[in-house]
Amino acid sequence: xxxxxAPRVSWALILFLVVLHLFLRLTLGYGHSAPDLFVVALLLAxxxxxxGTGSLLGLLLGILEDGFSVVSFGAHAFSFSVLGLVSGRxxxxxxxxxxxxxxxxxxLGKFLRDLLYWIAVGDLARDPFIDIFLPDALLAATYVGLxxxxxxxxxxxxxxxx
Amino acid sequence: xxxxxxxxxxxxxxxxxxxxxSVFFSLxxxxxxxELQETPAYLIRATVLKPFILAQxxxxxxxxxxxxxxxxxxxxxxxxxxxxxxxxxxxxxxxMKDLLGVAERxxxxxTSSNIIRPGTPGSxxxxxxxxxxxxxxxxxxxxxxxxxxxxxxxxxxxxxxxxIDWTHFQFRASAMTRDGSVYGLVRSDxxxxxxxxxxxxxxxxxxxxxxFGTVLVTSGLGGVxxxxxxxxxxxxxxESSLGWxxxxxxxxxxxxxxxxxxxxxxxxxxxxxxxxxxxxxxxxSGGSESTERVILTDSxxxx
Numbered sequence: 347x348x349x350x351x352a353p354r355v356s357w358a359l360i361l362f363l364v365v366l367h368l369f370l371r372l373t374l375g376y377g378h379s380a381p382d383l384f385v386v387a388l389l390l391a392x393x394x395x396x397x398g399t400g401s402l403l404g405l406l407l408g409i410l411e412d413g414f415s416v417v418s419f420g421a422h423a424f425s426f427s428v429l430g431l432v433s434g435r436x437x438x439x440x441x442x443x444x445x446x447x448x449x450x451x452x453x454l455g456k457f458l459r460d461l462l463y464w465i466a467v468g469d470l471a472r473d474p475f476i477d478i479f480l481p482d483a484l485l486a487a488t489y490v491g492l493x494x495x496x497x498x499x500x501x502x503x504x505x506x507x508x
Numbered sequence: 509x510x511x512x513x514x515x516x517x518x519x520x521x522x523x524x525x526x527x528x529x530s531v532f533f534s535l536x537x538x539x540x541x542x543e544l545q546e547t548p549a550y551l552i553r554a555t556v557l558k559p560f561i562l563a564q565x566x567x568x569x570x571x572x573x574x575x576x577x578x579x580x581x582x583x584x585x586x587x588x589x590x591x592x593x594x595x596x597x598x599x600x601x602x603x604m605k606d607l608l609g610v611a612e613r614x615x616x617x618x619t620s621s622n623i624i625r626p627g628t629p630g631s632x633x634x635x636x637x638x639x640x641x642x643x644x645x646x647x648x649x650x651x652x653x654x655x656x657x658x659x660x661x662x663x664x665x666x667x668x669x670x671x672i673d674w675t676h677f678q679f680r681a682s683a684m685t686r687d688g689s690v691y692g693l694v695r696s697d698x699x700x701x702x703x704x705x706x707x708x709x710x711x712x713x714x715x716x717x718x719x720f721g722t723v724l725v726t727s728g729l730g731g732v733x734x735x736x737x738x739x740x741x742x743x744x745x746x747e748s749s750l751g752w753x754x755x756x757x758x759x760x761x762x763x764x765x766x767x768x769x770x771x772x773x774x775x776x777x778x779x780x781x782x783x784x785x786x787x788x789x790x791x792x793s794g795g796s797e798s799t800e801r802v803i804l805t806d807s808x809x810x811x
Contacts, residue, residue: 400529419545
């Protein structure tokens with residue numbers, strides 16, 4: 347009988363990240379000072395689940411984020427569901443547990459999510475590209491990259507102990 | 509519940525179809541008509557996000573209660589003195605209003621509320637109010653602070669509402685100088701970063717000029733904002749387009765970040781001039797008038 351490889355992340359961790367994201371950004375009102383933990387949760391999840399599940403998870407997270415988008419409802423849902431789909435397709439490129447690879451994975455994921463949101467949000471609500479992406483989106487992506495590596499390493503350590 | 513291991517991942521066409529359906533559904537949401545988009549957004553706020561919003565409301569209330577207790581005590585003491593000295597004035601005032609037939613013109617329909625900021629991407633310029641249609645709040649009701657106009661209510665539910673402040677890209681207000689000689693349309697103009705957002709008054713005829721420091725108030729045109737609510741003061745000319753029109757940068761009186769407790773003006777059927785509630789002094793062209801303002805937004809001032 348073949349032994350099954352232990353999963354590296356659990357639904358509990360994903361749920362924790364989602365709740366923490368909402369708590370930091372919504373309840374405490376930290377806004378962009380808090381990392382985008384939805385992206386971290388989605389990118390971690392899509393490494394383990396099927397393409398469809400990853401995209402559906404992205405859709406649900408996006409709809410949650412869209413709760414306060416009065417004029418561009420659906421833009422977050424679109425960006426997250428596409429991110430879920432894309433990360434599910436390319437996850438095999440970012441193989442192994444190298445911190446650099448993981449940082450690049452989270453960095454690119456966050457940047458892609460911001461880019462997709464910027465495209466989907468529409469002309470009215472859209473700030474100029476340069477204002478959004480230099481340096482805000484790069485900093486936000488770096489922030490998510492660092493936090494994502496930290497979370498994935500913590501998750502790895504925990505799963506090994508288990 | 510744990511994930512399935514990598515070896516068990518599905519790569520079937522069914523999974524791809526499921527993924528593409530999710531993307532398609534998100535596009536469907538994105539292109540829903542604006543009226544239909546409000547319902548799912550409200551449902552999300554009223555269900556999944558409700559605990560987080562309630563927690564934020566609780567924290568905001570705690571903060572409001574904890575800060576400036578000493579300052580509030582001083583204000584209460586001052587108000588008690590004022591009220592005690594104006595008991596006879598109020599009675600006299602009511603008698604005179606009856607005589608003049610203007611008692612119904614006083615806007616008693618104001619509602620006070622705490623402001624909650626969502627803090628999520630895409631919600632910049634938006635705020636939540638902890639009052640709704642049950643408290644008499646309606647769509648397009650102006651939201652003001654003691655210093656002047658903050659924004660407008662955009663969506664109302666039974667016990668909550670969503671508003672936009674002047675930094676929101678959809679914010680527009682018809683404005684005029686206090687003497688009503690110059691009219692224009694005020695809109696938000698995003699700065700290089702959020703803290704640098706400012707207002708721009710546009711559509712001023714080329715032959716009319718505004719001095720720096722000129723106070724702008726709502727004109728009452730358009731039927732959204734009552735006449736006379738302070739907006740800001742002119743600080744620089746933005747452009748003069750080919751001899752047709754002028755536009756000026758405006759420094760708003762209200763900083764959205766400072767807004768914790770606000771007043772929502774309920775629509776009044778008459779043409780009450782709110783200019784009387786903000787006594788700016790005498791001269792309309794001076795640059796230092798705003799510092800001389802006496803703000804009369806409390807209940808004593810309204811009576």
